Amino acid sequence: xxxxxxxxxxxxxxxxxxxxxxxxxxxxxxxxxxxxxxxxxxxxxxxxxxxxxxxxxxxxxxxxxxxxxxxxxxxxxxxxxxxxxxxxxxxxxxxxxxxxxxxxxxxxxxxxxxxxxxxxxxxxxxxxxxxxxxxxxxxxxxxxxxxxxxxxxxxxxxxxxxxxxxxxxxxxxxxxxxxxxxxxxxxxxxxxxxxxxxxxxxxxxxxxxxxxxx
Numbered sequence: 001x002x003x004x005x006x007x008x009x010x011x012x013x014x015x016x017x018x019x020x021x022x023x024x025x026x027x028x029x030x031x032x033x034x035x036x037x038x039x040x041x042x043x044x045x046x047x048x049x050x051x052x053x054x055x056x057x058x059x060x061x062x063x064x065x066x067x068x069x070x071x072x073x074x075x076x077x078x079x080x081x082x083x084x085x086x087x088x089x090x091x092x093x094x095x096x097x098x099x100x101x102x103x104x105x106x107x108x109x110x111x112x113x114x115x116x117x118x119x120x121x122x123x124x125x126x127x128x129x130x131x132x133x134x135x136x137x138x139x140x141x142x143x144x145x146x147x148x149x150x151x152x153x154x155x156x157x158x159x160x161x162x163x164x165x166x167x168x169x170x171x172x173x174x175x176x177x178x179x180x181x182x183x184x185x186x187x188x189x190x191x192x193x194x195x196x197x198x199x200x201x202x203x204x205x206x207x208x209x210x211x212x213x214x
Contacts, residue, residue, distance in 0.1 A: 002107065
């Protein structure tokens with residue numbers, strides 16, 4: 001199974017990715033993780049990416065496409081199945097992705113679009129906290145750590161990502177609507193679009209996914 005995950009920030013793509021990885025053993029290609037790794041390295045490219053993300057703007061098509069192409073070309077596990085999370089975000093990226101996947105002989109099966117209410121998205125994202133050490137994700141309301149500010153898994157410090165404040169989140173939602181929404185039409189025309197309810201919590205989301213795949 002080869003899937004693209006679509007949906008606005010906070011729709012639950014991370015939770016869905018966890019289900020797909022655990023139950024269907026798909027490789028997870030997260031452009032967000034790849035971009036944050038560049039930021040962590042402190043390279044000039046990483047600093048440029050950080051400035052864009054902080055403003056809620058999209059990183060250029062060319063840069064993100066190059067990162068994905070490198071991953072697809074050098075990861076043999078993708079033959080067994082994969083999910084793309086955070087890419088494509090524009091029609092141009094979707095078109096480039098089709099060419100990359102065709103060249104690697106791992107074409108896409110379908111795109112999963114997660115739809116959720118705007119108020120819920122804002123609540124989810126402003127409450128999110130991430131471990132600096134292991135990357136574990138928490139939520140101040142839905143999934144708080146046992147000890148405030150400390151990761152249950154490794155004891156690392158929890159922090160709020162710079163792009164998880166209300167102002168930046170609203171900017172990201174606007175960018176999504178204007179730049180990414182057309183991708184839904186792109187995959188619908190290819191008859192590769194499937195929909196999931198992003199308002200669902202993880203357990204119910206897993207059930208909905210299983211029912212859809214049957």
